[in-house]
Amino acid sequence: MIEVRNLTKRHRGRAVVDDLSFTVEPGHVTGFLGRNGAGKSTTMRLMLGLDHPCAGRVLFDGVPYRRLPEPLRRVGVMLSPPAVHPGRTAFDHLLWLARTNRVPRGRVGEVLETVGLTGAARQRAGSLSLGMTQRLGIAAALLGDPPVLLLDEPVNGLDPEGVLWIRGMLRTLAAEGRTVFFSSHLMGETALTAERLVVIGGGRLLADTTVRRFVEDNARSHVRLRTPEPGRMREALAMSGIQVGAAEDGSLEVHGVEAARLGELAAANGVTLHEVSTQSPSLEEAFMRLTGAEAGARTEAGRR
Numbered sequence: 001m002i003e004v005r006n007l008t009k010r011h012r013g014r015a016v017v018d019d020l021s022f023t024v025e026p027g028h029v030t031g032f033l034g035r036n037g038a039g040k041s042t043t044m045r046l047m048l049g050l051d052h053p054c055a056g057r058v059l060f061d062g063v064p065y066r067r068l069p070e071p072l073r074r075v076g077v078m079l080s081p082p083a084v085h086p087g088r089t090a091f092d093h094l095l096w097l098a099r100t101n102r103v104p105r106g107r108v109g110e111v112l113e114t115v116g117l118t119g120a121a122r123q124r125a126g127s128l129s130l131g132m133t134q135r136l137g138i139a140a141a142l143l144g145d146p147p148v149l150l151l152d153e154p155v156n157g158l159d160p161e162g163v164l165w166i167r168g169m170l171r172t173l174a175a176e177g178r179t180v181f182f183s184s185h186l187m188g189e190t191a192l193t194a195e196r197l198v199v200i201g202g203g204r205l206l207a208d209t210t211v212r213r214f215v216e217d218n219a220r221s222h223v224r225l226r227t228p229e230p231g232r233m234r235e236a237l238a239m240s241g242i243q244v245g246a247a248e249d250g251s252l253e254v255h256g257v258e259a260a261r262l263g264e265l266a267a268a269n270g271v272t273l274h275e276v277s278t279q280s281p282s283l284e285e286a287f288m289r290l291t292g293a294e295a296g297a298r299t300e301a302g303r304r
């Protein structure tokens with residue numbers, strides 16, 4: 001479990017992480033989302049003791065990172081891009097990490113296999129593709145078989161196959177009872193990978209909830225209507241006091257009215273429909289709505 005308590009960091013008097021508190025539980029994949037400059041990297045650095053907080057603390061199963069006796073065995077970390085010596089082979093990079101952390105040598109081959117890098121074990125790290133370097137970073141994070149994983153943008157640089165692989169990997173690790181926390185700016189990917197979300201804006205906590213709840217709370221579904229008679233459909237809707245918007249593809253968008261009612265209305269008015277479908281909102285829509293509202297509120301507060 002990771003506990004972030006009242007974490008605060010100021011740079012030149014400005015709070016970039018502002019009284020941030022959240023808990024990351026084991027057994028789930030938790031995504032860490034925020035717009036550019038929201039404070040994700042600073043938070044991660046503070047979590048790992050790479051930066052000193054002005055206030056607050058972060059505990060990994062009750063212990064601050066710096067006080068963990070064998071950190072590699074307690075918290076697997078991958079910062080983006082992974083820090084790898086370009087002249088060392090993938091194998092030697094992991095062997096060096098294993099030796100300096102009292103991890104058995106045999107574990108190196110195991111994690112190389114887990115991340116699909118066995119064939120590239122003797123390749124110098126500097127000659128690995130971005131996707132392979134990410135895999136090597138994940139191998140290093142897994143080396144100590146830690147109960148907690150903290151990954152900064154683990155999907156960066158991975159091809160579609162790699163993205164699928166990491167999704168399965170993170171879910172498997174969480175299903176094994178580990179605490180899995182990863183930052184990302186890819187909403188679609190986060191929605192598919194994470195069960196829980198921590199969302200920050202302006203260094204403050206905006207949401208700490210499940211992906212499903214976050215979407216339900218921050219975005220609404222709507223009905224899409226496609227018709228060869230948009231003018232007549234608009235008229236029929238207007239007669240019933242229903243407001244309608246237009247999507248970029250020319251279809252009509254209706255909020256707050258059930259698809260069945262719209263179909264019946266079209267039939268009653270003799271309007272041909274080619275599509276009546278309920279569109280579920282995406283994590284991206286929910287995120288934009290929440291973080292947009294929060295950024296607007298901060299701008300307003302700044303003006304006052």
Ligand SMILES: Nc1ncnc2c1ncn2[C@@H]1O[C@H](COP(=O)(O)OP(=O)(O)OP(=O)(O)O)[C@@H](O)[C@H]1O
Pocket residue numbers: 011012016034035036037038039040041042043185
């Ligand atoms: N050493 C520093 N000195 C001054 N300001 C800093 C410093 N480090 C970070 N900041 C500021 O703190 C804010 C948060 O930065 P941070 O890199 O943590 O955000 P982020 O959410 O990781 O963004 P991104 O997705 O762009 O990486 C930014 O406004 C940044 O300019």
